[in-house]
Amino acid sequence: MRILPLGDRAILVEFGSAIDEQTRLLVRASFEQLSSVSFAGVLDVVPGFASIAVHYDPAQVSRAVGATPHVAISESVEEVLRAAVTTPGGEPRLVEIPVCYDPSLAPDLDEVAAHAHLTPAQVVELHSAPDYVVHMIGFLPGFPYLGGLDPRLTTPRRSSPRTRVPAGSVGIGGSQTGVYTIDSPGGWQLIGRTAVRLFDVERDPPTVLRIGDKVRFRPVTLAEHRAAGGA
């Protein structure tokens, strides 16, 4: 575990560089530990795949004479995390998400296939086969970062992000896969679209998916996608 500055008002606790079950449980336990303690000056705690950021107000953190706010918050966080215990979670929910992989909704499917030396149909098969697990929510409201992508489908992000990716777009970025929950700029490779609204501010809670949920993608036809209200 190492702690780095993320500018002058946040720190990043890094737990390694792999997307795996052990790291996921460690991040989750650490996140719960940090959330359960009340620190002066802490504004937000944001988990990543293998990291947790702590956003703080340097003017509010309690510190010893001579200690900088960065050193003070880093030491407090480190102390709390030493006590974090990794416990296996309860039985996760399984959420099935219908996805249309039709080329009209999958502008980067051919590129992903070519990169993997597979056909587009094989990409769809490999993408929709596993049960994924939600490692983190971030980037956009309710946006799920999913672990479990078949390594053959790993594809680098686009070198220039698109200024607009439509809500419901299913994408691959590096070794991660996820679903855009609102219209947004984005750099992931787009391989399909869902009609499900994963984020709705009118709903309580607004997000469908939670950290630890299992997710399965079910391929549907363009007609089924449209019938379900998909754009």
Add this chain to the structure above:
Amino acid sequence: MDTHAARLANLLVGNDEGAAVLETTLAGPTLVFERATMFAIGGADFGARLDGEPIVPLRTRQAKAGATLELGAARTGCRAYVAMAGGIDVPIVLGSRSTYLPAAFGGYEGRALRAGDLIPLGTNDGAGTGDFTGLRAIGPAAAPRYGHTLRVVPGEHLARLTVAARGRFFGAEFTVSPRSDRMGYRLDGPALDALEMPDLLSAAVTMGTIQLPAGGTPILLMADRQTTGGYPRVGQVATVDLCAAAQLRPGDTVRFEEISLDEAQGLYLEREQGVNALRRALAYRP
């Protein structure tokens, strides 16, 4: 975007620092006060006039019922903030009154204001109301610092740039591209290295984080940024320079200057001491 300007304007009218304010970009609205209202304007100078009379930025004014406040075009800078005593009384969504334009919720019906809209105001407890014409200046420590040089704390992945590319990053002039908005600014300028980091895992970002996608165009993340990102992070703008960043418009040039984490935090602490002094001065009733 220019949170510091909004805070100062709020303090001047006796609001909590985080009370909802109006943010106006490049050219301002004409507002009619339905009732007597104390207000203050922070941020860029939009040549504001109250019933024809020029308004000085960051000075409290009392408008009578029926008075007209007209904001023109920003002379320099980009954004101005109108704070009114009591704040703006729109519903709280996900813990905030602000507008999240990318998903069209919060604020006033999740959208930018239009002609004809009636903006509901709250009331504050009167602690801030009174005669502030005696308050001459905010004070240098608390005053916002604007300009075209942003001081940047080195980021985790800056060390991966070649010496030459690092020299370009901290020396060159970048231009704020038209493809910029409240989520972030794309910065056109000299080619920096293509940092090949395809396996970089998504992690949290801050306002002021400078990302470097493989295409070579740095992106400066701003108020409506995503909460996490997966592009290499080469630096974070010092908090005290975020107001300068918020006042940049497309077409403006900007330079980055390296600053250490300790220096950046030192400047922030000085500024907060200045804001504390301002709070005490405003609370003082002889």
